[in-house]
Amino acid sequence: MKLHNFSAGPSVLPREVMHQASEAVNELDNSKLSLIEISHRSKAFIDIMDEACERALILTGLKNKGYKALFLQGGASLQFLMVAYNLLQNKAGYLNTGTWSDKAIKEAKLFGEVVEISSSKDKNYNYIPKNYSIPLDLDYLHLTTNNTIFGTQYKSIPEINTPLIADMSSDIFSRNFDYSKFDLFYAGAQKNMGPAGTTLVIFKESILGKVSRTIPSMLNYQIQANKDSMFNTPPVFAVYTSMLNMRWIEAQGGINSIGKKNAAKAELIYGEIDRNSRFEGFAIHEDRSDMNATFNLTDPSLAQNFDELCQAAGISGIKGHRSVGGYRASMYNALPIESVEVLVECMQVLEKKY
Numbered sequence: 223m224k225l226h227n228f229s230a231g232p233s234v235l236p237r238e239v240m241h242q243a244s245e246a247v248n249e250l251d252n253s254k255l256s257l258i259e260i261s262h263r264s265k266a267f268i269d270i271m272d273e274a275c276e277r278a279l280i281l282t283g284l285k286n287k288g289y290k291a292l293f294l295q296g297g298a299s300l301q302f303l304m305v306a307y308n309l310l311q312n313k314a315g316y317l318n319t320g321t322w323s324d325k326a327i328k329e330a331k332l333f334g335e336v337v338e339i340s341s342s343k344d345k346n347y348n349y350i351p352k353n354y355s356i357p358l359d360l361d362y363l364h365l366t367t368n369n370t371i372f373g374t375q376y377k378s379i380p381e382i383n384t385p386l387i388a389d390m391s392s393d394i395f396s397r398n399f400d401y402s403k404f405d406l407f408y409a410g411a412q413k414n415m416g417p418a419g420t421t422l423v424i425f426k427e428s429i430l431g432k433v434s435r436t437i438p439s440m441l442n443y444q445i446q447a448n449k450d451s452m453f454n455t456p457p458v459f460a461v462y463t464s465m466l467n468m469r470w471i472e473a474q475g476g477i478n479s480i481g482k483k484n485a486a487k488a489e490l491i492y493g494e495i496d497r498n499s500r501f502e503g504f505a506i507h508e509d510r511s512d513m514n515a516t517f518n519l520t521d522p523s524l525a526q527n528f529d530e531l532c533q534a535a536g537i538s539g540i541k542g543h544r545s546v547g548g549y550r551a552s553m554y555n556a557l558p559i560e561s562v563e564v565l566v567e568c569m570q571v572l573e574k575k576y
């Protein structure tokens with residue numbers, strides 16, 4: 223029996239995927255070799271990389287639509303830099319919805335003018351800004367679709383005429399929407415896709431080649447694309463496990479069906495947060511994330527009691543991020559609804575007992 227893993231990242235992966243990944247570390251597909259001791263130039267691994275990229279495009283509905291998928295290294299944090307390096311010629315707009323957007327802004331400023339189009343910092347990022355105007359001369363607009371730390375999520379994607387870029391690290395493959403609204407999006411694997419060590423980047427090929435600076439090879443999307451993510455040795459285990467997870471998502475009925483399950487989990491936890499007099503939500507209702515539910519005790523002196531109840535029930539990883547406090551239940555694709563039921567029960571026991 224494993225714990226109910228509500229960790230924000232690295233985080234829960236499907237049991238089957240963990241099992242297959244560990245088998246492959248032992249021996250890859252009866253090859254008498256381990257996944258992590260074969261050449262990345264071998265046919266076996268090239269097939270894995272191709273399948274991973276292809277599945278990412280299929281899941282997001284972008285296959286044969288002029289998009290390219292890459293598996294790079296350096297985490298989402300390196301994408302903060304690479305996006306601007308490759309795409310910011312004069313001026314870019316950023317929507318600031320918390321820590322990660324803030325870090326993306328900081329890196330982009332190294333390359334050009336950055337306009338903070340809107341920010342929810344005034345309320346410690348407990349909402350998604352909605353009324354703002356976008357200058358017409360931006361190279362791109364960048365947003366963070368799901369704010370892992372604060373528990374907010376864009377429910378709809380802004381309709382704009384500017385190239386749109388998104389950090390989807392914590393909600394990639396979690397719901398069905400029109401991914402073609404984005405010119406580029408990226409996601410560190412370790413939240414909702416696989417183990418740490420690789421970052422999925424998907425972009426419209428036509429957006430490249432518009433900046434005049436020289437870009438170092440490793441940070442150059444065009445070079446990485448020409449080499450199909452193999453400019454240098456890729457993180458083979460992370461790519462393989464992410465690929466297995468994409469197979470798993472497909473076996474679950476694809477993003478559409480996963481999205482419904484995620485919505486059901488979110489409804490369950492938020493329903494209890496709103497019903498239970500001992501708890502209150504952090505993010506405003508309309509912007510609540512289906513992935514990371516942030517909430518607090520109405521009486522903080524009950525923290526120890528609640529923590530003990532959770533621990534006894536086998537719940538792990540619900541401590542809130544230090545910039546919000548309280549609790550955060552991360553409910554990524556692989557978290558079963560049963561785990562949420564156990565958490566809700568602990569919340570109910572707390573209310574009855576204390």
Ligand SMILES: *Cc1c(COP(=O)(O)O)cnc(C)c1O
Pocket residue numbers: 231296297298299300322366368369370389390391392410411413
């Ligand atoms: C975790 C996270 C990051 C940072 O990812 P790394 O892979 O550690 O660089 C960036 N953006 C979001 C939204 C995240 O949740």
